[in-house]
Structures are given as structure tokens and as C-alpha cells.
Amino acid sequence: MPDSVPTPSASPAAPAGEHWPAPVARQPVRARVCLPGSKSVTNRALILAALSETPCVVRRPLVSRDSELMVGALRALGTQVTEVDSGDPDVPDLAVTPVAPRGPAAVDVGNAGTVMRFVPPLAALASGDVSFDGDPRARERPVDELLGALRALGADIDDGGRGALPMTIHGVGSVRGGEVTLDASGSSQFVSALLLSGARFTEGVHVRHEGPPVPSQPHLDMTVEMLRAAGVRVTTGENSWRVEPGPVRASEITVEPDLSNAAPFLAAALVSKGEVTVQGWPEHTTQPGDALRDLFTRMGGEVSRSGEDLTLRGTGEIHGITADLRDVGELTPTIAAVAALADSPSRLTGIAHLRRHETDRIAALAAEINRLGGDVEELPDGLLIRPRALHGGVFHSYDDHRMATSGAVIGLAVPGVEVENIATTRKTLPDFPGLWSEVLA
Missing domain, CATH: 3.65.10.10 (Enolpyruvate transferase domain)
Structure with missing residues (x-):
């Protein structure tokens, strides 16, 4: 005290x-x-829990607008997210029961970069249309490289040619995946977004970066470490990250401060x-x-x-x-x-x-x-x-x-x-x- x-x-x-x-x-x-708790860990944990083959409890998650927006996005896609007793009445744990993502759905990203970038690859796996929009500033933040990469991997996205929100993903229940090259110098979240869902793509995903250096290397390390903890096979090289297709198995993830x-x-x-x-x-x-x-x-x-x-x-x-x-x-x-x-x-x-x-x-x-x-x-x-x-x-x-x-x-x-x-x-x-x-x- x-x-x-x-x-x-x-x-x-x-x-x-x-x-x-x-x-x-x-x-x-x-x-x-x-x-x-860490926003970065919380929102990565929620994505992995939604993709897991088993139910997962996210312990000591952040309770904030960004995490609430992520929970709202996952619920819109059909994932069950329930607050459960953690022993701390102010910070309940989150029990996540994954289901195959589905539309039609509308996702409010607010002004949360992790939501506007991590959820679209998950939504591309959905059956049905998923629309995305958010705060006025969200429409100015970069997502163009991510959307281009998702299209190259087989997703059908309508953004009116803006390379920005609002947009709609026309999901067919799967994403082909494979190899893709993008410029992630604007945000390391472009790479993390593809890696987090990549194991569920039919061919996995191999992301290559071309351009100025990618910022926020620790956040990329965080993504790789959390994927590996969930049993996903990830290999990394210089400006290269590969996620093999396969199951995601997360039963419990504890969030750091x-x-x-x-x-x-x-x-x-x-x-x-x-x-x-x-x-x-x-x-x-x-x-x-x-x-x-x-x-x-x-x-x-x-x-x-x-x-x-x-x-x-x-x-x-x-x-x-x-x-x-x-x-x-x-x-x-x-x-x-x-x-x-x-x-x-x-x-x-x-x-x-x-x-x-x-x-x-x-x-x-x-x-x-x-x-x-x-x-x-x-x-x-x-x-x-x-x-x-x-x-x-x-x-x-x-x-x-x-x-x-x-x-x-x-x-x-x-x-x-x-x-x-x-x-x-x-x-x-x-x-x-x-x-x-x-x-x-």
C-alpha cells in the first residue's frame, strides 16, 4: 500500500x-x-481460445474497453465467452467455449488495433458475411496490407477499394492459406493477425515481410511464444514466419500484468x-x-x-x-x-x-x-x-x-x-x- x-x-x-x-x-x-492484465496478452489469448479444439479459461484478463471489444467480436461470431469466479470480484476469469465462427455478424472494433487486425482472419473462417466498423479514427488506421494478404490467401473481402474500414468479409467456412508477402512496417499486428489464425487455414500460412523494418518485435515474439504454448508449430527466420496447419489446444492461459x-x-x-x-x-x-x-x-x-x-x-x-x-x-x-x-x-x-x-x-x-x-x-x-x-x-x-x-x-x-x-x-x-x-x- x-x-x-x-x-x-x-x-x-x-x-x-x-x-x-x-x-x-x-x-x-x-x-x-x-x-x-496485459491487453496484448489478453486479446491474443482470446483469439487462441476461440480457435482452440478444447474449452479454455483465460485467467486474470484485462477488463477494459479493448478487451470488451474483443469479447464482443468473438461473441458476434458465435463463440461463447462467460465470466467465471476468479476469487477477485473485480477481475473475473473468462471461460471460452469455441464454436465454428459464423455469420451474418457485425463486429465493432472501436479503436482497438488488436480487434481490427486479429479478428478479420478469424472471420474469414466463418460461414456467412461478417462486417467490420468502428470509431471514426479506426477508419483512418492501416489495415490495407492485412486485407491484401488475406485476399492472396483466399479470402473474399469487400472494402470498397479503400484498404480501410468499413468492410465486409464474405466467409465460406475456410481459408486456403499458403505463402504471402506483405509490408508490415506499418504494424507488426499485420503479421501477428495472420499467424494467430494460420493453423486453421487449410495450408497453414507462411508470411514474408518486404519493406522497412517491422516495428514492435517483442509483440511478434509474444505471438510466436503463445502459439507454441497452444501446441501450434511455428518456425521463424529473418522477416519470415511459418505456421503449420493443425489443431490449436489451449485449456488455460494466464495473463501477465x-x-x-x-x-x-x-x-x-x-x-x-x-x-x-x-x-x-x-x-x-x-x-x-x-x-x-x-x-x-x-x-x-x-x-x-x-x-x-x-x-x-x-x-x-x-x-x-x-x-x-x-x-x-x-x-x-x-x-x-x-x-x-x-x-x-x-x-x-x-x-x-x-x-x-x-x-x-x-x-x-x-x-x-x-x-x-x-x-x-x-x-x-x-x-x-x-x-x-x-x-x-x-x-x-x-x-x-x-x-x-x-x-x-x-x-x-x-x-x-x-x-x-x-x-x-x-x-x-x-x-x-x-x-x-x-x-x-
């Missing part, structure tokens, strides 16, 4: 679109944090000269968030482990950093927020793909930090951040959960920061404002 912590005014969640006064850390933050969501809480220790411990940090993990240990050490923190706990202690110094974040791009908003409070410039590169995430995160970070008096320059593939004294003001979230939490981090050190639409954090954290207030109070 938190101890010897500051006493900011507790800030409940503001209604969507309104402004949330970010609490200021007036004393060192000292807290223990138990994080909700979301290490990317640890970023703002560990940042709180660094920014406030405090100490934050995250419970249950896995010793071995494929999650990109594990890179926080190295990144925040380079920025001035001290990291230690004790059993399953990981602790970051702020030393009173915050250094700028030069870092290629290609593999861990989702950490960029928090790293940028801390960099804006550092004692030297930072150069963050390798993240051009962030321009097509929930929002253009490169442009958004530059605009919002500069709005508070900062000096941030957009690079073709990243950000150059020159720290300057910041002042209060509205920090816009752009309906992007990681933008909202980065505003909260800056608010720890800068009085008067108000985060617009903090409720968007529910995408991957059920109650960020409540958890933030607990950590600070």
Missing part, C-alpha cells in the same frame, strides 16, 4: 471531453502498484524523487514494457528486483536520452513526458509508425508539450525534445490513452496541467484516475 506520499487534491475521473486536473507530487511518491501500463507509475518515482514498486513483474516476458527497466535507468533511475517485485527509485536526477524505440514504440508518450522534464535534450527515433496509432502520436506529443511551453521538434521518425520550464494548461488526449497518461506524468511536476478526456485511459486501464490517486495519496 502507498506510504509516506504526497497529499495532492484527489482528482476523480472527469466525464469524457472534460478536463481532469492532474495532481502535483509535492513530496516523493512511495507506493506499491498491482497492475491490471501489463508492463507498458507500468510506465506512468514508474515515471512518477523518477519525476518525484520517490520509489514505486510494481508487483508481479515477470522474470521472463516478451512484453515491450520490460524495456522500461533499461530506459528509466539511463534517464537517472535506479531499478532493483525483490522476488516478483520490481522497484524504481528516483535519484533526483532526470537525464535526457538518445534511444531507438522502434521495438517499444508504445512507451514513447511516457518517455517523451519524462524527457520534457529532464536536464538535457532527448532524441527518440525509429517510431514513424506511431503516426498511425490511436492518433499521430509524434505530432500530438510535440503539439501538447509545446503548448505547455516546451521545445519539441518533430523528426521524420521521431522527436527531438529540448527541456524548458513548463507551465500549466490543457493537455489534449486526442482520444488516445497513452497521450492522457503522459499528460498526467507532466502534471506531477508542473502545476495547473489539465488533461482533456482522461476517461480515454479506460482503453487499457479500467480506472487510471483512481489508481493514480491511490498512488499519490
Whole structure:
């Protein structure tokens, strides 16, 4: 439990679109944090459970908008997903009873990249039409390479020639599969999507990437590791992934804590000269968030482990950093927020793909930090951040959960920061404002 912590005014969640006064850390933050489950693991686990030959229980899943959208998509296709007692009334386990996917069905992807990309290959196995649509931003996010690959593998897809949502998949109950080449530099999820369902394609799937480097390699490693744990035969090479046709057998999948969501809480220790411990940090993990240990050490923190706990202690110094974040791009908003409070410039590169995430995160970070008096320059593939004294003001979230939490981090050190639409954090954290207030109070 938190101890010897500051006493900011507790800030409940503001209604969507309104402004949330970010609490200021007036004393060192000292807290223990138990994080909700990983979105990336939860939504991969749900896809594998839906494809399994046996019923499966997903333990300690994330309860958030993105996971609820995935559950809704699977239910629309006929999969039975039921909440069961886990011993924690706030986080029920999910019992998944797979059935052959079927249409007609309508899938709402919201603005969840995992739903808009992982579900179409599953829907291509359905009998009947399956339509996809989502939030306005979802219609701007890239799915064209995935749709082209699915067509090459035998799927019938009508997207009106847009290469984007909305679209309809005309399922015939099977997908031929085979070999396909695509450019996955826009998102590693294009590859993961095909691999997750590939064992159920008649010929399996062999995916080759041609183009600039694929970002978020840890997420690809996560997909491969979870497939193998479900008995699927997967081989990998340089820019090449092959899934053999065969059964998927998943009876139980336990979800790790979301290490990317640890970023703002560990940042709180660094920014406030405090100490934050995250419970249950896995010793071995494929999650990109594990890179926080190295990144925040380079920025001035001290990291230690004790059993399953990981602790970051702020030393009173915050250094700028030069870092290629290609593999861990989702950490960029928090790293940028801390960099804006550092004692030297930072150069963050390798993240051009962030321009097509929930929002253009490169442009958004530059605009919002500069709005508070900062000096941030957009690079073709990243950000150059020159720290300057910041002042209060509205920090816009752009309906992007990681933008909202980065505003909260800056608010720890800068009085008067108000985060617009903090409720968007529910995408991957059920109650960020409540958890933030607990950590600070």
C-alpha cells in the first residue's frame, strides 16, 4: 500500500471531453502498484481460445474497453465467452467455449488495433458475411496490407477499394492459406493477425515481410511464444514466419500484468524523487514494457528486483536520452513526458509508425508539450525534445490513452496541467484516475 506520499487534491475521473486536473507530487511518491492484465496478452489469448479444439479459461484478463471489444467480436461470431469466479470480484476469469465462427455478424472494433487486425482472419473462417466498423479514427488506421494478404490467401473481402474500414468479409467456412508477402512496417499486428489464425487455414500460412523494418518485435515474439504454448508449430527466420496447419489446444492461459501500463507509475518515482514498486513483474516476458527497466535507468533511475517485485527509485536526477524505440514504440508518450522534464535534450527515433496509432502520436506529443511551453521538434521518425520550464494548461488526449497518461506524468511536476478526456485511459486501464490517486495519496 502507498506510504509516506504526497497529499495532492484527489482528482476523480472527469466525464469524457472534460478536463481532469492532474495532481502535483509535492513530496516523493512511495507506493506499491498491482497492475491490471496485459491487453496484448489478453486479446491474443482470446483469439487462441476461440480457435482452440478444447474449452479454455483465460485467467486474470484485462477488463477494459479493448478487451470488451474483443469479447464482443468473438461473441458476434458465435463463440461463447462467460465470466467465471476468479476469487477477485473485480477481475473475473473468462471461460471460452469455441464454436465454428459464423455469420451474418457485425463486429465493432472501436479503436482497438488488436480487434481490427486479429479478428478479420478469424472471420474469414466463418460461414456467412461478417462486417467490420468502428470509431471514426479506426477508419483512418492501416489495415490495407492485412486485407491484401488475406485476399492472396483466399479470402473474399469487400472494402470498397479503400484498404480501410468499413468492410465486409464474405466467409465460406475456410481459408486456403499458403505463402504471402506483405509490408508490415506499418504494424507488426499485420503479421501477428495472420499467424494467430494460420493453423486453421487449410495450408497453414507462411508470411514474408518486404519493406522497412517491422516495428514492435517483442509483440511478434509474444505471438510466436503463445502459439507454441497452444501446441501450434511455428518456425521463424529473418522477416519470415511459418505456421503449420493443425489443431490449436489451449485449456488455460494466464495473463501477465501489463508492463507498458507500468510506465506512468514508474515515471512518477523518477519525476518525484520517490520509489514505486510494481508487483508481479515477470522474470521472463516478451512484453515491450520490460524495456522500461533499461530506459528509466539511463534517464537517472535506479531499478532493483525483490522476488516478483520490481522497484524504481528516483535519484533526483532526470537525464535526457538518445534511444531507438522502434521495438517499444508504445512507451514513447511516457518517455517523451519524462524527457520534457529532464536536464538535457532527448532524441527518440525509429517510431514513424506511431503516426498511425490511436492518433499521430509524434505530432500530438510535440503539439501538447509545446503548448505547455516546451521545445519539441518533430523528426521524420521521431522527436527531438529540448527541456524548458513548463507551465500549466490543457493537455489534449486526442482520444488516445497513452497521450492522457503522459499528460498526467507532466502534471506531477508542473502545476495547473489539465488533461482533456482522461476517461480515454479506460482503453487499457479500467480506472487510471483512481489508481493514480491511490498512488499519490
